[in-house]
Amino acid sequence: TRSTRPQRLLKAVQKHATRGDPQSVISAIDHFCRHSEWAMNIGDEKGSILDSVVSEVNPEKVLELGTYCGYSTVRIARLLPPGARLITLEFNADYAAIARQVIIWAGLEDKVQLVEGASEDWIPRMKEHFGIETFDFVFLDHWKDRYLPDTKLMEDCGLLRKGTVLLADNVICPGVPDYLAYVRNSLSYKSCYFKSHLEYTKAEDGLEKSVFLG
Numbered sequence: 155t156r157s158t159r160p161q162r163l164l165k166a167v168q169k170h171a172t173r174g175d176p177q178s179v180i181s182a183i184d185h186f187c188r189h190s191e192w193a194m195n196i197g198d199e200k201g202s203i204l205d206s207v208v209s210e211v212n213p214e215k216v217l218e219l220g221t222y223c224g225y226s227t228v229r230i231a232r233l234l235p236p237g238a239r240l241i242t243l244e245f246n247a248d249y250a251a252i253a254r255q256v257i258i259w260a261g262l263e264d265k266v267q268l269v270e271g272a273s274e275d276w277i278p279r280m281k282e283h284f285g286i287e288t289f290d291f292v293f294l295d296h297w298k299d300r301y302l303p304d305t306k307l308m309e310d311c312g313l314l315r316k317g318t319v320l321l322a323d324n325v326i327c328p329g330v331p332d333y334l335a336y337v338r339n340s341l342s343y344k345s346c347y348f349k350s351h352l353e354y355t356k357a358e359d360g361l362e363k364s365v366f367l368g
């Protein structure tokens with residue numbers, strides 16, 4: 155049967171990127187998505203904003219909601235200091251399998267724990283299963299109608315501390331209106347918008363950075 159787009163994306167990484175070189179993996183995926191087949195990776199333009207926020211936070215403990223093919227996983231993990239850990243949740247087994255290979259090709263498997271499962275099942279288990287007290291940085295890029303419920307779940311599970319940074323993709327396109335209204339109106343967050351473009355296109359999109367105030 156015909157291969158899937160994520161399978162073709164992985165093939166492009168294995169063909170054009172250098173094993174152990176995260177930047178070449180990022181470039182191979184961006185080239186594939188620009189010149190072969192569009193895919194919903196954060197991309198290079200919004201990815202540079204992600205890079206700058208990760209570098210500013212310099213997190214020890216990172217949570218990513220929605221791994222997909224592992225593009226943003228590689229972008230984040232390549233910037234983490236030694237000993238820092240990224241847990242990424244992906245509930246689709248096929249995507250998880252592709253992402254695992256992309257992360258290994260980048261040589262970042264020691265910094266990344268890819269958990270195959272749903273955010274709502276795993277967020278409540280972060281403490282007892284992974285020994286995580288709180289996260290320093292959370293990247294939200296899964297189903298858009300899940301950003302808000304999962305943020306409230308992280309609050310309720312005590313996984314956010316004073317200063318935890320949430321960074322949300324796609325706040326314009328496809329859009330996350332309920333999440334945006336919440337973080338922008340809640341007294342528990344200081345929120346700001348980074349205007350950019352939908353990956354590999356000229357359409358507007360952007361990232362919302364929200365600092366939990368405790």
Ligand SMILES: CCCNc1ncnc2c1ncn2[C@@H]1O[C@H](/C=C/CNC(=O)c2cc(-c3ccc(F)cc3)cc(O)c2O)[C@H](C)[C@H]1O
Nearest residue numbers: 194220221243244245246271272273295296297300327328
């Ligand atoms: C209920 C389970 C919740 N818990 C979950 N737990 C674990 N994993 C989860 C959960 N919910 C989802 N996932 C996984 O995360 C991924 C999902 C990613 C979703 N991303 C988009 O939909 C999007 C669309 C566009 C776009 C823009 C314009 C267009 F024209 C077309 C597309 C652009 C973008 O940048 C986008 O990120 C992956 C596919 C999916 O298996």
Ligand SMILES: [Mg+2]
Nearest residue numbers: 196295323324
């Ligand atoms: Mg996205």
